[in-house]
Amino acid sequence: MAEIKRSEYVCSNCQQEATLCSCDGDYRRYSVREWDCDDCKRTVASHGGRDTECTNCGAQYNGSGQRLQDDWRGNPSLCNDDIGDLEGYEIQHAGD
Incomplete structure (x- = not known):
């Protein structure tokens, strides 16, 4: 922070x-x-x-x-209430 x-x-x-x-x-x-x-x-x-x-x-x-990750807007939890933040992060970075 x-x-x-x-x-x-x-x-x-x-x-x-x-x-x-x-x-x-x-x-x-x-x-x-x-x-x-x-x-x-x-x-x-x-x-x-x-x-x-x-x-x-x-x-x-x-x-x-607090510094945010540069790619936070790509997290699917941003637009889908059924996906949690951590789950969205895992989906977003699954192919990394």
């Missing part, structure tokens, strides 16, 4: 840190997390806890900074 360099909440209206925001109204606040890419060491950011990828080398991460 990546070491988080920055973690803060941001106002969805003004894009400022929530503690500095002076917006009137009930705007949504979302988290921003940043860490260094495991491969190229550039900064990677996740907005609102969403999956993201390094814009420099394409390494993929979940919203908490």
Whole structure:
């Protein structure tokens, strides 16, 4: 898991840190997390806890900074609820 360099909440209206925001109204606040890419060491950011990828080398991460396998989208469990993650991984790599 990546070491988080920055973690803060941001106002969805003004894009400022929530503690500095002076917006009137009930705007949504979302988290921003940043860490260094495991491969190229550039900064990677996740907005609102969403999956993201390094814009420099394409390494993929979940919203908490955990590196994902480059081929995770090929796992059949992604689109079939009857197949578990491990079973899907085994099916995906059966011919390797």
